[in-house]
Amino acid sequence: MRVTVTGAAGQIGYALLFRIASGAMLGADTRVDLRLLELPAAARAAEGIAMELQDCAFPTLGTVDVFDDAVPAFDGAEIALLVGSRPRGPGMERRDLLEANGGIFAPQGRALNAGAAADVRVLVVGNPANTNALIAAAHAPDIPAERFTAMTRLDHNRAVAQLAAHESVPVHQVSGVAIWGNHSATQYPDLTHTRVDGRPLGLDRGWYADEFIPTVAKRGAAIIEARGSSSAASAASAAIDHVRDWVAGTPGGEWTSAALPSDGSYGVPEGVVSSFPVRSVAGEWRIVPGLEIDAFSRERIDASVAELVEERNAVRELGLLG
């Protein structure tokens, strides 16, 4: 399979590429041809990573090519991991950030439209991930919008791990966790449908509202504070999980979380790229239907979706949705 990774020379790229090449994402029987896209200034560093990939002699790795132009980089891509983005700089307003990223994700959407495989799967990791995915999809009219997704799997994995630690159970006993909304501090990590070892969780509402939700929602900032730079290996691992499940299916009828263009489910306006509880069936993400949403959950989902709608309005005003 042909896999294009943007931002290949960045921190997530360095944690991600070796796992893709080793078969962790697409399995031990799938040969992977990697196409690394970087800015011209970082293309040399990407060449160095290509050398290291070769030196691993992974049996699953085919070719590795480095590009500083999106059009050839996405040619024939079956999977596109859009990691490279413009980080917020000093004094930069949210609007400046959206505009700068529009300058990256609009041309990448056009390049995907021009040359990617008809059934390409796109995962946007680079922040603001949900809205970057919306921009890329808007510039790829020939690719169905649902092929554009954004990553909330890291938030999902953080939520599972926090709950498992709180309940003193192994992570594999936790099911039915959901992330709703934006990959931002407004996200809603939902435990109201969660089961532990197959039994409904007796939810401690005080801990849930006062500790669990803020810990998960602010985990990215806590990592930056502790490590001096943002999550990289855990983000790469979540990207591997997202694509693996999308291609191979979510195991055992379980759900996970991913941000997808809304079909209007759960009152999320159609087209907004929002996180939902999802299953992957026959190679496609499907929003888990029919969940009961209590008043507490409703308020939090609505707040995060309102932020996404604001972001959509802002990029529309900037002319970034075409």
Ligand SMILES: NC(=O)C1=CN([C@@H]2O[C@H](COP(=O)(O)OP(=O)(O)OC[C@H]3O[C@@H](n4cnc5c(N)ncnc54)[C@H](O)[C@@H]3O)[C@@H](O)[C@H]2O)C=CC1
């Ligand atoms: N969705 C999520 O859960 C998470 C998202 N992130 C986001 O992922 C992004 C990448 O993070 P890091 O790897 O730590 O950043 P980084 O700054 O280490 O690397 C980013 C790389 O992207 C490259 N790049 C920038 N513009 C590009 C373009 N137009 N085409 C190709 N490459 C380009 C840069 O040259 C750089 O090498 C950031 O936006 C970060 O906020 C990080 C963690 C979790």
Ligand SMILES: O=C([O-])CC(=O)C(=O)O
């Ligand atoms: O907060 C950041 O910049 C990185 C990020 O998205 C996360 O760790 O969830």
